[in-house]
Amino acid sequence: AQSVTQLGSHVSVSEGALVLLRCNYSSSVPPYLFWYVQYPNQGLQLLLKYTSAATLVKGINGFEAEFKKSETSFHLTKPSAHMRDAAEYFCAVSDRGSGNTGKLIFGQGTTLQVKP
């Protein structure tokens, strides 16, 4: 069965510091991987996705993530945090195996706090 683990339910960084949100997945076949962000009182917004075209994926708002098959990881990074990045971030996997309907399996979520 597929699963996603996000290490750290809360991450706090100072404005301007590196953001690193960790995600590890478990899948029997190479998956599709996604990062979503949820700002307060809003729905989930897609940050970026990995679908095997390139292992380093660039997303919106300066975020990027690198797919590492050997480590089964898809960590999200941003070189310099802004106050507006404070939100909850979700890593998700979708199996590309036959018969799959595209449903997403989410990690537990990581709340990012950005301190001035």
Next chain:
Amino acid sequence: EAGVTQFPSHSVIEKGQTVTLRCDPISGHDNLYWYRRVMGKEIKFLLHFVKESKQDESGMPNNRFLAERTGGTYSTLKVQPAELEDSGVYFCASSLAGTGLNQPQHFGDGTRLSIL
């Protein structure tokens, strides 16, 4: 382009009552998904429609939940009778069909359901 619309945004009902949630997907999106996040837990898949057909309802908790998508446009999710453990945020998402599983899902803002 209008996004995925869900209403109501909030619903507070008493145990034993009935509630119906509605989701309007992005126009032209054949795939429609329902997810739920119970407080403190991860976002979990409930079911998936392709047009008006249920493709996967493996995540539906029990027979108190009924989802429909008549005509392949908007969808409703009815909970009858509601129980305390049904409280949470219900998300709807939609995506294009026919172009592979890597089509990103676009999420609505969710309906926050509180059962008293």
